[in-house]
Every structure is written in structure tokens, then in C-alpha cells.
Amino acid sequence: MRLSPRSLCAAVRAAWRESFPLEGRDVARWFPGHMAKGLKKMQSSLRLVDCIIEVHDARIPLSGRNPLFQETLGLKPHLLVLNKMDLADLKEQQKIIQHLEREGIKHVVFTNCVKDENVKQVIPTVTELVGSSYRYHRGEHVEYCIMVIGVPNVGKSSLINSLRRQHLRKGKATRVGGEPGITRAVMSRIQVCERPLMFLLDTPGVLAPRIPSVETGLKLALCGTVLDHLVGEETLADFLLYTLNRHQLSGYVQHYGLGEACDDIASVLKRVAVKLRKTQKVKVLTGTGNVNVIQPDYPAAARDFLRAFRSGLLGPVMLDRDLLQGRSAEES
Secondary structure, X not given: OOOOHHHHHHHHHHHHHHHXXXXXXXXXXXXXXXXXXXXXXXXXXXXXXXXXXXXXXXXXXXXXXXXXXXHHHOOOOEEEEEEOHHHXXXXXXXXXXXXXXXXXXXXXXXXXXXXXXOHHHHHHHHHHHHHOOOOHHHOOOOOEEEEEEOXXXXXXXXXXXXXXXXXXXXXXXXXXXXXXXXXXXXXXXXXXXXXXXXXXXXXXXXXXXXXXXXXXXXXXXXXXXXXXXXXXXHHHHHHHXXXXXXXXOOHHHHHHOOOOOOOOHHHHHHHHHHHXXXXXXXXXXXXXEEEEEEEEOHHHHHHHHHHHHHOOOOOOOOOOHHHHOOOXXXXX
């Protein structure tokens, strides 16, 4: 039976709770010993820091930021960098900025650190923020020290490397990857600029200890802030399909040559698997014994569907469109 968008959301919510009950739960266990220690280490390094750069995914500008950052890291000057802007539908960019301003976030830069897009705005903005603030015990230091924070896999290390390319003409100083948890500890200072002399501290990604809703958790997971297998690749693919159809985004139809949109994830993954020739042998017990049957490899198809979304092959997406329009996903 083909599911309606409303019942599909209910089905996804049920599957999500069964496979990975995130809502309102403690999530620090996903990166054992790494998140709690990381936040404490950030706190202990605050006296060395002039400004905080918080990096977040531009596809979820209003969802999933860790509220503990503001509580823990105090009154340091703050710049929000919304990275991966090339993957986000930013037709309502001004509305995003206005929404963030109402939350008290007054300094926002949209970037694409892979192509160094808009990255040149970061150093002048930070310089202005530090110059207009009281530096406490840092007044005698000529150099600036900036801490880079954010949830996992939003591009913190990529931002540091991009700044080095832009201002020092140097290569990678910090490891990057497409999975959360690449940066495991607060590192030593990394120089990113000569004039002004500026160093950045890379930090491990830290999720909020409690995720406020199932939808927020699914959005974070779609953007790769947690490992896919912890959620379930087919569950994530189901929510992605639901989101694309609800926003009337048919890029997946063209990308996979499906002919028309479909709201049945099993049907979509079957057609994706056939197109990609992703099949697997399965033993089926019959009256005459075991028989090998060729079936579509649904997990492989789900992985490809998620990979296509995350690399922008399905087109730019704004996962927080409902929040920008003042309604929840279940009301749409």
C-alpha cells in the first residue's frame, strides 16, 4: 500500500523510535568518552580564547545546534558559520538571518569551505568582533586565538583548512572526513592568518545531550552528524524520501530515471538497486530445499540514495523549511 505523506511521517517516526529511540535521550554514548570530555576541555581553554566560531550545516540552520555551547562557553564574541551552503536551498536566506537574530545571533556567514566560497568574510568579521569587545586576560597578547565549535561533521576542520589556503597559501593542517567523530580532541593552536596573527583551536563535534524531537534527530542524521548504522540507513532513506516529496523536490526522480515521484521507499529502493545493479543472493527455504534467489540490495540502494543527497546530486535542500514557515513537519 502506498502511504500518504502524513501517514508516512507517522511510519517514519515509529520506525525511528524502534530502531534508534533518540528523542529526549542521552546521546553522549554515541562517541564514548569523547563528547563530555571535549566540552570540559573547551571550557578549560576559554581563558586562552578571544572569540568563538560556531560551525553548523546550512541545510539545518535552525535545528540541532547544541544549546550547551552558549551556556558553557560564556560571553565570548560569537560568529555562526553556516557551512555547506552549496547543498542548501537558500532562497529564504534573509528569513533565516532574521530568525537567528530573534534568537540573539547577530553575526552569520554562509560558506562553502570545499570551494572556499565566502570564507574570506570570516577573518575580517572575527577581527571586528574581537576589536569591539573586552579581551579580559588577553589584552596583552598580540595574536588572536579563536575556538571553532559545532556538532559533528559540519565542516569545522574544513573551515580551518580553507582559511589556511586563503590567508597562508598552505595546505591541510587538520584531518577532515565525511563521517562524524574525525576530530577527537581539542588540538594545539593552528595558525590561519598572518595579518592579523590568528590561531584557531579545532574541537571535537559535540551533540546536545538531549535531542528535542524525532524530526530534529532525523535532520541531524540526514546531514551526517551521527553514524548511519546507528539510525538505520533504510529509515534515513525513508525520511529523506518523505522530505523531498513534501517539499516537492523531484531531483531524485531525474537522478535515478524513475519516471515519476513515489512515496513508497521500498519501491524506490528496489528501482534504485536494479538501476545500479545492486543485488544479493538470498537463500529461501522451499519444499524441495534451499533455493538461491536474487533480490535487490535494499541497504546498498539506501546508502547510494543518502550519498546522492549529501553530495548535492539531488539538488539543494532546506530541511528547516517548515520552521522558516512557522509550522512543524506534522502540520504540513
